[in-house]
Amino acid sequence: MSMFDPGSFAPKHFAFAFADKVATVTLNRPERKNPLTFESYAELRDMFRDLVYAPDVKAVVITGAGGNFCSGGDVHEIIGPLTGMDMTGLLAFTRMTGDLVKAMRNCPQPIIAAVDGVCAGAGAILAMASDIRFGTPAAKTAFLFTRVGLAGADMGACAILPRIIGHGRAADLLFSGRSFSAEEGERWGFFNRVVDADALQGEAAAYAAMLANGPTFAHGMTKNQLDMEWAMPIETAIEAEAQAQAICMQTRDFERAYHGFVAKQRPTFAGD
Template identity: 75%
Template sequence: MRTDVKHFLCRIEDGIATVSLDRPERKNPLTFDSYAELRDWFRDLHYSDAVKAVVFAPNGGNFSSGGDVHDIIGPLTKMSMKELLAFTRMTGDLVKAMVHCGKPIIAAVDGVCAGAGAIISMASDLRIATPEAKTAFLFNRVGLAGCDMGACAILPRIIGQGRAAELLYLGRSMTAEEGNAWGYFNKVVPAED
């Protein structure tokens, strides 16, 4: 399994792949390139015997701030319908690749976990948070639909229809305590653990 990736960090040790985004100074936003590379990496993971499980980890005190405002959100407003459709397919394909990779994925959420970052945590099999974790599905705040990347299908299965609607419609942050009480997080632990 490849660890020579360009747009995120990856190491494999004793069958555990630890993956994290690598722009801590910006709270680890995703770019077009990191989306594509993560999608391809998770697709390839299905065929790997070297990896038994994946930990999607925070970096620099944050999980991910979602799509990069300068690299993704701004350019989306100038894209043609064909380009928008290609981008939407790519982001959805990342979620599909995660769900179908055949390995358990644990999201270790610390600090900011927003937009596409929240989707990555949602698409994981288990979610563990620090008390500082704040998770927000912010799509409607940047002019996108709340159903992006499968959120309207997957999130209600985890926390229920009413709570999912609240987070998706309002774009408000869910605290670690709320996420734990609602069943989004499997556990809340101190960051040092």
């Protein structure tokens, strides 16, 4: 099995840093509010797929440069070319973008989205597909697909967004394409936390560090079960959790926690 080396990874279409078990992905076209291109979509998809084979990476932060998160698909580099494609090419594109969300959900590492400023279209999807979302008061999020004549059904939005904020609120956003404020987003449960812009990166990094230094095998199991159980009846889900928990009870981290409790000391987890 080939491993992914985060220390030597040098993407062409976004910035990447790895330190202290945390990978930080920064969309870095600030002059255009960090839009995505065909190439950056594919490179992000491949990176999240490869993180399955990156045991050194325990958590991921995704953010944007220059006071904005992501303005979605680049109007000139994606939207324009799409109007000239045939159905085969269009379906290849929509499947590729969907594969990015699948890769984000399938990687075992928790993903924290640190959102400032514009978070629109596919940018809103990137935040939605993350596990934890931190925003700033300036965050403006919009699933604006209907604004360009498309369905709100994009990259899993009709499946995932209602599970985060509820069906009625998701329907409003996906039909209208309107933006919602950070205050609305936090009230609805889209944002886990809203912090000042100058504290955003530090808060996201601290949360990622907390996860990275926790029982990371168990975190991966939690993420897996959160997704797997969407389509399970309650009885099946309870059985799946019984099996998942029995597996976690065989880890050394579980043993470390017990010995730490007995000794009245905080355990040092190692992810095994």
